[in-house]
Amino acid sequence: MKEANRTIAEGRVWFQSAGKEAWMAKGANMAIRAVNLIGLLLLVLIFALPFAWMISTSLKTMPETMVFPPEWIPKNPVWQNFSEAWSSGPFLQYFVNSVVIAVCILALQMLTIIPAAYAFARYQFKGSGLLFGMVMITLMIPSQLIFLPVYLELSAWKLLNTHLGLILPFASSAFGIFLLRQAFKQVPEELIEAARLDNAKEWKVILNIMVPLVRPVLITFALFSFIAHWNDYFWPLVMTTDETARTLPLGIAKIREVEGVATWNILMAGNLILVLPILIVFFFAQRQIIRAFVYNGVK
Amino acid sequence: MMAKIELKNIGKKFKDEEVIKNLNLTIEDGSFTVLVGPSGCGKSTTLRMIAGLDKQTSGDILIGGRSVNHIAPGLRDVAMVFQNYALYPTMTVRENIEFGLKNRKVPKQERDTLIHDISEIVGLTSYLNKKPQMLSGGQRQRVALARAMVKQPKVFILDEPLSNLDAKLRNQMRTELIQLHRRLGTTFVYVTHDQVEAMSMGDVIVVMNQGVIQQAASPAKLYGDPENLFTAQFIGTPAMNILNFSEVQGLHIPAAERIGYLGFRPEHVLMKQDLHREGFTLDGEIVTRESLGAETIYQIKSKAGVFFVKTFLEPMEMNSQIKVTIPYEQLYYFAPDGQRIRGIEAREKSLSFVGGK
Ligand SMILES: Nc1ncnc2c1ncn2[C@@H]1O[C@H](COP(=O)(O)OP(=O)(O)OP(=O)(O)O)[C@@H](O)[C@H]1O
Numbered sequence A: 001m002k003e004a005n006r007t008i009a010e011g012r013v014w015f016q017s018a019g020k021e022a023w024m025a026k027g028a029n030m031a032i033r034a035v036n037l038i039g040l041l042l043l044v045l046i047f048a049l050p051f052a053w054m055i056s057t058s059l060k061t062m063p064e065t066m067v068f069p070p071e072w073i074p075k076n077p078v079w080q081n082f083s084e085a086w087s088s089g090p091f092l093q094y095f096v097n098s099v100v101i102a103v104c105i106l107a108l109q110m111l112t113i114i115p116a117a118y119a120f121a122r123y124q125f126k127g128s129g130l131l132f133g134m135v136m137i138t139l140m141i142p143s144q145l146i147f148l149p150v151y152l153e154l155s156a157w158k159l160l161n162t163h164l165g166l167i168l169p170f171a172s173s174a175f176g177i178f179l180l181r182q183a184f185k186q187v188p189e190e191l192i193e194a195a196r197l198d199n200a201k202e203w204k205v206i207l208n209i210m211v212p213l214v215r216p217v218l219i220t221f222a223l224f225s226f227i228a229h230w231n232d233y234f235w236p237l238v239m240t241t242d243e244t245a246r247t248l249p250l251g252i253a254k255i256r257e258v259e260g261v262a263t264w265n266i267l268m269a270g271n272l273i274l275v276l277p278i279l280i281v282f283f284f285a286q287r288q289i290i291r292a293f294v295y296n297g298v299k
Numbered sequence B: 001m002m003a004k005i006e007l008k009n010i011g012k013k014f015k016d017e018e019v020i021k022n023l024n025l026t027i028e029d030g031s032f033t034v035l036v037g038p039s040g041c042g043k044s045t046t047l048r049m050i051a052g053l054d055k056q057t058s059g060d061i062l063i064g065g066r067s068v069n070h071i072a073p074g075l076r077d078v079a080m081v082f083q084n085y086a087l088y089p090t091m092t093v094r095e096n097i098e099f100g101l102k103n104r105k106v107p108k109q110e111r112d113t114l115i116h117d118i119s120e121i122v123g124l125t126s127y128l129n130k131k132p133q134m135l136s137g138g139q140r141q142r143v144a145l146a147r148a149m150v151k152q153p154k155v156f157i158l159d160e161p162l163s164n165l166d167a168k169l170r171n172q173m174r175t176e177l178i179q180l181h182r183r184l185g186t187t188f189v190y191v192t193h194d195q196v197e198a199m200s201m202g203d204v205i206v207v208m209n210q211g212v213i214q215q216a217a218s219p220a221k222l223y224g225d226p227e228n229l230f231t232a233q234f235i236g237t238p239a240m241n242i243l244n245f246s247e248v249q250g251l252h253i254p255a256a257e258r259i260g261y262l263g264f265r266p267e268h269v270l271m272k273q274d275l276h277r278e279g280f281t282l283d284g285e286i287v288t289r290e291s292l293g294a295e296t297i298y299q300i301k302s303k304a305g306v307f308f309v310k311t312f313l314e315p316m317e318m319n320s321q322i323k324v325t326i327p328y329e330q331l332y333y334f335a336p337d338g339q340r341i342r343g344i345e346a347r348e349k350s351l352s353f354v355g356g357k
């Protein structure tokens, strides 16, 4: 999903910049435009098809899912699939857990990465290079490699089956620090100096000058983070053994187990419930994200 | 609210590079002081030290008699206008102006009146709710000024505030700044590397070169009575002509061995021979003629070197061979190290001299 939209955004940027070369021979220009357009359409198809498939399947009856050739639009959409998926487990609980965890992670990350990125971007302190190097290294370590010690540590703290256990490991984000540091570095020094002359405290400089300037980047990161943790399957699987902290992706995966047979229609309905919040958030943040990709610093 | 600025034995190093060397300067309260000098001579650095954005490596800075060495930029009662304005891009004009007031916890009502008054003065009232990106260069400049003025600082610091404007707007803003200074009566410290700007705006001009003050004086004094070669050549267009004294013939001067260079201004050269003025004469050949309307500038090649002549409202000289005269009192003498030598007076053929010290 997120890849799909990012690619579309990038495609659009690329398309726009190609469009700028209007001084080129008109014919060649038209040809390039046509190729661009076809390319974009292909991209849309590649990413939209599975999605359409999911929606279509979620509205079919069991036998209809098996029909070949498949029917794209079911004759009698079965809306009960959604309620069936929802009631196949304590889905309200899953949903609340997912929201609480993804939102808390995001809030904590904002709290940690903004000051960290600001410090790395704007101050040369003893060991700043080394520290930043360490942050960057964590980007290269796959989480599967270190999940065991983290799991042991957290279980020693009695955090299994708790929200905190699902939140704490992600309280900061190396990717976020990196991304934000780059954005902060582009802010001209004079702006900060002007703020200093305006008697602004450091936190005011951050909140009133820096953060608004990098808002598109921040929103993009927030979205990536939210989606990643909303969809996360691995860590909740490791950290939960009962329903108290279990999240939506786990609940949906369980649909398959419960029924024994692959009830694709119910599963797809569950998946749709899972991605719907993301779609809604994305819908509202879309413009900001595209801006973040065409973001070329402060003019 | 006294705001005399005193810089005492200021030195500034970046890493090992010494940028300012033992600088001493007093900027009088209420003056319009202009720092001028070639690029990289340390003007901005000096300003930034006064504002507190850079810390001097050695020496003391006093504002209004109070040492500000350890006082944060925001608490020095100094407002700065940056060359590229440095307006906060995400804030509206109003918020830009208001930011400093909010940080100083000025009550809302007072803020509103201040903003209202200031935007009236600089003519921004109808733009208050726009973002800086939507404004023209001149309007941004005004916002920057308003943002500085609203804090009612003791000192205004302006670092090449007009260099991003086109020529016409620059002239207009120059006049407005002079009026603003009269109106506020606050100390202005202004940096430019445009000597015309400096001459037209400053009460006091501080000429700097390579981190050292060459001369600090009024525009008239700088022009008429330069301390050294650098100042003499920096002020005036075209610059003062400088001839190597050893190549100059026909000047009879006592103690001539002390002199390294002879200087005279292009506008003091007389091209007409019928004048009964005593002076130093030079034979030469006109190499180029350049008419600027009322003025004409000639480049003349003589045995003693190439020099420029500027005439005003005179018909263009068409002969190529020419004899020019520079009145004795318009000659400047400099030692080999560039320092001005005063009190020398040349006399035609006569060997007597007056007042040499
Ligand atoms: N942050 C810095 N680090 C290292 N060197 C610096 C720094 N800032 C200025 N310098 C050096 O100090 C010298 C003086 O710089 P400064 O900016 O004061 O010159 P300026 O007179 O304002 O020149 P301009 O007219 O080009 O603005 C220059 O040689 C410059 O390279």
Ligand SMILES: [Mg+2]
Binding pocket: B043, B044, B045, B159
């Ligand atoms: Mg400068």
